Amino acid sequence: MNDYFSFDLTKKDGEARLARFCTPHGVIHLPNFAPVGTQATVKTLTPDDLHALGTEIILANTYHLYLRPGTQLLANFGGLHHFMSWDGPILTDSGGFQVFSLAHRRDIDDDGVTFRSHIDGSKHRFTPETVIAAEEAIGADIIMALDECPPPTDRAYVEQSLARTHAWAARCQAAQTRPDQALFGIVQGGIFPNLRRQSAEFLAGLDLPGYAIGGLSVGETKEQMYATLDSLMPSMPTDRPRYLMGVGTPEDILEAVSRGIDLFDCVLPTRMARNGGLFTHNGRLNIRNAQYREDRRPIEEGCTCYTCQHFSRAYLRHLLQAKEILGLRLATLHNLHFMLRLMENIREAIAAGRFIEFKDDFLAAYRISDQQKRHENRAAYQARRTP
Numbered sequence: 001m002n003d004y005f006s007f008d009l010t011k012k013d014g015e016a017r018l019a020r021f022c023t024p025h026g027v028i029h030l031p032n033f034a035p036v037g038t039q040a041t042v043k044t045l046t047p048d049d050l051h052a053l054g055t056e057i058i059l060a061n062t063y064h065l066y067l068r069p070g071t072q073l074l075a076n077f078g079g080l081h082h083f084m085s086w087d088g089p090i091l092t093d094s095g096g097f098q099v100f101s102l103a104h105r106r107d108i109d110d111d112g113v114t115f116r117s118h119i120d121g122s123k124h125r126f127t128p129e130t131v132i133a134a135e136e137a138i139g140a141d142i143i144m145a146l147d148e149c150p151p152p153t154d155r156a157y158v159e160q161s162l163a164r165t166h167a168w169a170a171r172c173q174a175a176q177t178r179p180d181q182a183l184f185g186i187v188q189g190g191i192f193p194n195l196r197r198q199s200a201e202f203l204a205g206l207d208l209p210g211y212a213i214g215g216l217s218v219g220e221t222k223e224q225m226y227a228t229l230d231s232l233m234p235s236m237p238t239d240r241p242r243y244l245m246g247v248g249t250p251e252d253i254l255e256a257v258s259r260g261i262d263l264f265d266c267v268l269p270t271r272m273a274r275n276g277g278l279f280t281h282n283g284r285l286n287i288r289n290a291q292y293r294e295d296r297r298p299i300e301e302g303c304t305c306y307t308c309q310h311f312s313r314a315y316l317r318h319l320l321q322a323k324e325i326l327g328l329r330l331a332t333l334h335n336l337h338f339m340l341r342l343m344e345n346i347r348e349a350i351a352a353g354r355f356i357e358f359k360d361d362f363l364a365a366y367r368i369s370d371q372q373k374r375h376e377n378r379a380a381y382q383a384r385r386t387p
């Protein structure tokens with residue numbers, strides 16, 4: 001770490017960690033969740049809305065911002081914080097995940113990856129050095145190293161790509177010129193315990209300010225994901241933040257926090273909201289269903305979000321059925337409020353030394369069908385892919 005960043009682990013409850021990560025744009029209380037703002041906006045919300053929800057960090061996508069509006073333009077505006085008028089911490093991914101999901105429009109080699117834009121078909125090349133340059137122009141507080149995210153159960157491919165991911169992490173570190181951005185390395189290794197361990201140990205040797213776990217929530221089963229975390233976590237450095245990329249259902253977050261993960265991001269809460277999928281403590285409801293047509297109750301009794309304080313399920317259903325923009329906004333406000341309150345409750349439970357009790361109580365009430373789980377898994381993975 002340097003003068004711009006510090007990590008303070010304040011309490012452990014089992015493996016769950018209560019911590020603070022200080023960045024140039026503010027403190028992130030961990031465990032925490034980063035709403036996704038792919039195109040320099042968390043869809044339908046203003047920065048004031050995000051602050052009112054208690055958002056402490058948002059995620060933006062390098063691939064999308066590089067293509068549009070372009071990283072040079074963002075640099076001309078003094079970086080993404082100024083451009084979008086968000087003064088809190090920002091995290092950018094490396095763009096690798098989106099590029100690699102461009103199945104037939106990309107060509108990968110040991111030096112980098114050449115790809116065609118999903119917008120206009122134009123040809124571009126990402127290397128560790130060009131990705132760091134793009135992330136420095138965007139100017140996020142936390143920036144991710146370029147990595148390759150292979151199919152998690154293909155052992156030969158995973159093993160071969162791991163050497164590439166490690167070499168790229170070292171090149172990203174060497175290419176970095178700004179001390180006010182924390183470069184996180186990404187542990188890969190699919191579902192294979194010894195490859196995961198090898199990856200964690202290699203990256204720890206680079207002494208980076210934080211570490212992410214990539215290549216999960218990409219099509220493997222939940223059992224495989226939890227087992228991978230179980231075997232990997234003892235090899236992860238304890239004195240740095242640990243970020244599980246692309247994970248974000250309430251039950252996955254609770255399971256991962258109980259294994260020592262500190263930070264999450266996921267498009268699911270916001271994307272699902274726009275499709276009428278709303279979180280409650282008893283599971284998920286789809287407000288588009290006919291049963292809510294004349295329902296005068298809020299989405300959830302007792303919810304303190306703006307939407308639940310003012311509007312009925314029937315009104316929200318009407319707005320979404322009529323494709324009114326306000327409907328997308330009200331649904332998004334509720335789901336992010338739910339996720340950020342969940343993270344706050346998790347932190348309070350760890351502080352009080354009763355995290356496992358909190359987790360068990362939450363999961364006992366939060367009932368979603370296996371079909372909904374499979375749908376969530378698929379939706380979370382698909383939504384991270386390009387475009």
Ligand SMILES: [Zn+2]
Pocket residue numbers: 299300303304305306307308309334337
């Ligand atoms: Zn609400």
